[in-house]
Amino acid sequence: MIMKFYQLSRADRLTWLKQAGYLTDESEQRLLAQTPLAEAVLSAMVENSLSEFGLPMGVADHFLIDGHEYFVPMVTEEPSVIAAASNGAKRVAASGGFQTVEVSHLLKAQVIINGVTNQVSLTKRLTDAQSAIETVVIEAHPSLQKRGGGLRQIEINHFADGYSELALWIDPVAAFGANMANTIAEAVGTYIQQALLKKDEQVLAAVLSNSGEKMTVTVTCQVDFTQLATAEFSGQQVALKIAALNHYAALDIDRAATENKGILNGIFAVGLATGNDLRAISAAVTDYLCGANRPVLSTWQLDQHAEVLRGRLTIPLPVGRVGGAINSLPNAQVSLELLQHPSVETLMSIIASVGLANNLAALRALVTNGIQAGHMALQTANLAIQAGATGEEIGWVQQQLNQHQPANLALAQQLLQQFRNRG
Structure with missing residues (x-):
């Protein structure tokens, strides 16, 4: 596993993945060129086709699942989702990684x-x-x-x-x-x-039926207390707070809805990257929660003796690795290539592990520095773009916004004008 993968340029990330055997030359060139879908494919996939609707595609790193390392492709418009997945996965990997307990695919x-x-x-x-x-x-x-x-x-x-x-x-x-x-x-x-x-x-x-009753996966992980510590809180304190907040979600459906959304941030991003049907996943999760004994998908429990926080996620995942849009979308095929062409059961484990990693990162942020600190540091790039920044302007405005909190669009526009006046 390489360090600070996020600091590499897009081209360098693709080169590294190709050299490490995760991508073929053809896939690397496709992603570099960002080739659009052919007209015939567009017309065949949807009625009254007009164009493509683009969303950013990236990879989350540090995932260790059942002893195998993965770079996990994710498609999302929210800046913090991939960063959170990598953050959570890194802490879990240092503690032994994610483990698959059970998978059914009927x-x-x-x-x-x-x-x-x-x-x-x-x-x-x-x-x-x-x-x-x-x-x-x-x-x-x-x-x-x-x-x-x-x-x-x-x-x-x-x-x-x-x-x-x-x-x-x-x-x-x-x-x-x-x-x-x-x-x-x-x-x-x-x-x-x-x-x-x-x-x-x-x-x-x-x-x-889209119930997903027998198309479920359960994954678990443990996180050493040392992997949860911050400058202000010990790892044990953070673990205790995470377990308490997760327990509260089991008592309050309003909090549970938000915690589940954080899990689905990761689930949907990998589902979309691999060409799977997000509506089917949504329907199955809704049905599962209606019949569950608790309204929140995950469970986090403290193990004081072992000095670890134990996480568990059971979720229905009606997904596949062949058929439908999966075969028609070239980037879905690239995503499966990045994942080393997994079986459908392994794909389910990977997707669930990403959901649990996102959950861990969100809960840790909530009980320490708050959710906005990390979110806004990443959202400033969007503010720069909304202000009209292009090219190298985006990075400069983002850097300035991160130093002038709270950031907003008016400030982004002002900083952009400063940058242009310098030229």
Whole structure:
């Protein structure tokens, strides 16, 4: 791991990553050139395409996950997100790194039936037809079976007002699998409507579920007290404050919402960089929190005997490393290259680890110097740009703003004029 990676120029960072084996020559040149998407790709990906919408792409360093080092690609418009991820990861890496506890990657497809008057009878018919349903699944998507995936579990659930559900739990292998789940659900829905349902029973809908119930990952870490200390507070004091603030979030949903947002800063940034569906992640996290015993995603607990702070994050992550936009977006492919072409389970662990790293950095800042100190030092670059600074002007105005707190747009404009008057 190199030191002060953030101080290198963009070109030097790309050169270093290429020489270290994280990027090919082609990917380095693509990122240097910032090649836009081809017209045909744009038109194929969205209706009524106009152009691309650019967001900054960077990497967070210092990540040690299950014994492997990673430079993690992140796409975000907020200056502090990547800095916070690297900050948290560095403290965790010095204490042993992140560990994956458990990963599951099963997608749910639903066949929803209404008009059910005899739940016992419907259950028997569906149960007796399980072998036939399995055959329909295979025939609907034969390539999935060949890749080692397919149907893993069938559930029959009944609800009030004459509704029932046939739940199909599918292993989509390396993909998130939304399209294949829809294809399978529709095929099974057609089969049971024609072969099994009676009288007023009707297939109301056949579609994937975005619950993420069995597409979850749990990661843990420990942080030595020595890695948390500041000039004003001992590491033990900081650890105690972090654990207390996290405990408060478990009691107060308003605080929990903000803490969860900090976790999702990292989760979404890596999800976007790898071409994954942020709406699916949002829906799954919402569903998970509605059913959880606590409103905050993470847990931080003090271990006084070992002199460490222990962190844990369980989160649903409906993601893939192939399919959809992942295959269509060149920079998503570069992101996976940077991550050394991980399995989908490893990708889930990486994304969750970034979320926990962002969480640690935010909590540590909150209980020590406050969140604004770090945020504003990075936000000043945006103020310089908003003031009209370009090229070398941005760096000079940012440096001056960081020395003249509180910074604001009017001050940025004044400093920019000073710089231009000097020329």
